[in-house]
Amino acid sequence: MKCPRCLNTDPAYFYHGSKGWYCRRCIQFSRVLLEEEKNPVSLSTIPEHAEEYTLKYPLTKDQSRISRQCAEGVKESDVLIFAVTGAGKTELVVESIASALKRKQKVCFAIARRQVVLELQQRLQEIFTESLVIAVCGGHTAITDGDLIVCTTHQLYRYYQAFDLLILDEPDAFPYRGDAVLHGIAETACRGHRIYLTATPDEQLLNQVKQGTLIQLKLNSRPHGHPLPVPVLFCAPEGFLLIRLLHWIHAHSNHPRMIFVPKIIQAERMGKALNLILGKCDVCTSHTEARDDVIQHFRSEPAGLIVATTVLERGVTVPGADVCVYEADSRIFDEAGLIQMAGRAGRSFVSPEGDVLFLLKERSLLAERCVSVLKEANTSCGV
Numbered sequence: 001m002k003c004p005r006c007l008n009t010d011p012a013y014f015y016h017g018s019k020g021w022y023c024r025r026c027i028q029f030s031r032v033l034l035e036e037e038k039n040p041v042s043l044s045t046i047p048e049h050a051e052e053y054t055l056k057y058p059l060t061k062d063q064s065r066i067s068r069q070c071a072e073g074v075k076e077s078d079v080l081i082f083a084v085t086g087a088g089k090t091e092l093v094v095e096s097i098a099s100a101l102k103r104k105q106k107v108c109f110a111i112a113r114r115q116v117v118l119e120l121q122q123r124l125q126e127i128f129t130e131s132l133v134i135a136v137c138g139g140h141t142a143i144t145d146g147d148l149i150v151c152t153t154h155q156l157y158r159y160y161q162a163f164d165l166l167i168l169d170e171p172d173a174f175p176y177r178g179d180a181v182l183h184g185i186a187e188t189a190c191r192g193h194r195i196y197l198t199a200t201p202d203e204q205l206l207n208q209v210k211q212g213t214l215i216q217l218k219l220n221s222r223p224h225g226h227p228l229p230v231p232v233l234f235c236a237p238e239g240f241l242l243i244r245l246l247h248w249i250h251a252h253s254n255h256p257r258m259i260f261v262p263k264i265i266q267a268e269r270m271g272k273a274l275n276l277i278l279g280k281c282d283v284c285t286s287h288t289e290a291r292d293d294v295i296q297h298f299r300s301e302p303a304g305l306i307v308a309t310t311v312l313e314r315g316v317t318v319p320g321a322d323v324c325v326y327e328a329d330s331r332i333f334d335e336a337g338l339i340q341m342a343g344r345a346g347r348s349f350v351s352p353e354g355d356v357l358f359l360l361k362e363r364s365l366l367a368e369r370c371v372s373v374l375k376e377a378n379t380s381c382g383v
Contacts, residue, residue, distance in 0.1 A: 004038040005029070005157065006184035026181050029157040040161035040191070043106055043145050050131040050147045051102035053094055057223070062381075063088055066217050070195065071095040073215045074165065080196045080205055083219035084228055084377050085343025086317075089197040090120065092219070093167055094127060096195060101131065101147065105164030108149045110156055110186065112173045114138050115292050116315035120169075121150040153182050156189040164192035170314050172202040172336055199343060200336035220377040222347070227378040229346040229354035231325070231338075231371055241326065241359045248324055248357055249278070249305065255351065256298070256321040259307045260341045262330035270326070271307045282306040313340040319348035322355040329364035338370040 002009050003023035013025040014034070021034040032038065059067060066081065073079045074096050083089050093109075100107050109124065111117050114137040121135035134146035136155045144158055153168070153176045166189060168176070176182050186194075196205060196214075208214035222228070234244055249257060261267050264285045271283035282298045284291060284306055291311070298304040299318055306312075310333070323345040328338060338358070346354025358367050 001034060003032070003034065003184070005032050005160065005188055006181045007187060008180075008184065026157070026185065028181075029154075029185070038160055041159050043159075043162055044147075046101055046104040046106070046147055047130075050128070051098040052130045053098050053127045054129065055091060055094065055127060059088075059091060060221075060223050060225075062219055062221055063092060063223065066219050067092050067095045069217055071099045073217070074193045074195055075099075076193075077215050078194045078196070078208075078213070079215045079217060080198075080201060080209060081217050081219070082201055083197070083199060083217075084222065085199045085340060086222045086228075086347040087199070087219050088223050089169070090123060093195055093197065096165065097124075097128070097148065097167075100165040101128075103164075105192065106149075106162055107147075107165045107167070108151060108156070108159065108163045108189070109167045109169065110151055110153045111169045111315070112153055112171075112176045113311075113315055114152055115295065116169075117150050117152055118292070119315075124148060124150060153186060156182075156185045159189045161188065161191045163190050165195070166190040166192070167195045167197065169197045171196050171205065172198050172200055173314050174310075177202065200339050202336075221381040222352070224349045224352040226346065226352035228374045229323075229342060229356045230374045230378070231328075231342050231356040231358040231367070233328075233358050233360060233367055233371065235329075235360045235363060238361060241361065244357075244359060245324060245326060246277075249274075252322045252355060254303055255355075256301065256304045256318050257306070258312065258318065258321050258323050258341075258344055259305070260313065260323070260325045261307060261309060262327055262332035264309055266326075267307045267309050274305065274307065278305065280305065284308040284312055286311050310337055310341075312344070313337050316344065317347055318344065320351035321345055321347075324357045324359065326359050327361060328358035328367045329360040329362055333366065335366050335369055335373075338367060339373060342370065342374065 006026035008025045022031050117135050117137040125133040131147035133148045136151035209216045267285050274281035284294050298306045342356045345356050
């Protein structure tokens with residue numbers, strides 16, 4: 001037996017109910033009987049001129065090259081765009097989206113996290129003004145059909161065999177990473193080819209590149225042409241780390257400051273302490289209510305301060321932000337996460353330099369590896 005939705009073949013997950021066999025591995029997305037033929041979802045046809053788009057800024061020479069190669073490559077194969085944080089990954093796939101829409105093909109942009117879906121939907125609607133771009137995520141499921149669909153990876157269960165082009169943003173991020181159910185649902189939602197966008201591809205994607213089943217396009221530079229900020233490592237006992245943190249906060253008081261910590265309770269305690277000391281500090285974790293409002297408040301402050309867990313390590317751009325990772329040697333952080341957190345800095349054309357500080361209680365090979373990776377990226381593109 002094989003589940004038509006999540007592709008599970010483990011007999012332990014199959015159960016025979018009163019109406020027939022069904023898969024319990026993906027039952028959270030509603031029950032699907034194996035005996036019933038699963039037909040492709042019927043979606044509206046693409047209207048004329050839906051492919052027309054306008055970018056606010058012209059692509060750089062390197063961006064144009066990657067964009068063109070991706071649009072051609074994805075016609076025949078899946079594509080991995082391995083691009084550093086802040087490289088403009090969304091802009092790199094605009095030509096591929098337009099090419100698909102011109103051929104009257106359905107396109108989906110799938111993202112792991114809800115808050116990024118709403119943001120990206122607005123950006124893509126401004127780019128593709130002749131198309132209906134819709135967001136499908138928690139709280140936004142009344143309309144599920146459009147010319148271009150932006151959704152969380154969880155919402156792909158609605159779209160069996162629906163998409164000719166599926167763009168998976170940050171496939172190495174939680175919750176998509178390592179989730180066999182989401183992987184299976186993404187596979188059955190796509191009847192054509194996929195584009196993977198990430199600065200930190202996992203071993204599975206890199207192995208596909210080695211096997212020749214996935215085209216890799218690599219971009220190590222940001223549009224503004226400045227080097228990626230490389231973290232400064234500061235290793236000391238906790239008391240000294242706190243003093244160094246306070247010094248860093250004051251030294252960067254003219255920029256937005258993002259402080260990452262490994263645990264929720266640390267974020268909450270540090271946020272309260274900094275509120276008492278400085279009078280204002282936002283906190284953002286997976287337990288934060290009205291998370292979108294908190295992020296928006298932080299962005300609205302020209303020199304805001306926020307303490308966050310890894311919920312903000314990806315998909316959130318704050319122009320001019322500087323970054324500090326507290327206890328960067330924590331086992332909770334991995335190499336990809338450290339690279340992504342460091343990548344929140346230096347993204348703005350106005351403040352392209354950025355500043356990144358890693359505070360550690362003890363030496364960390366992962367933190368050192370992060371520094372090496374970013375230095376290598378800068379060297380490879382001559383910046």
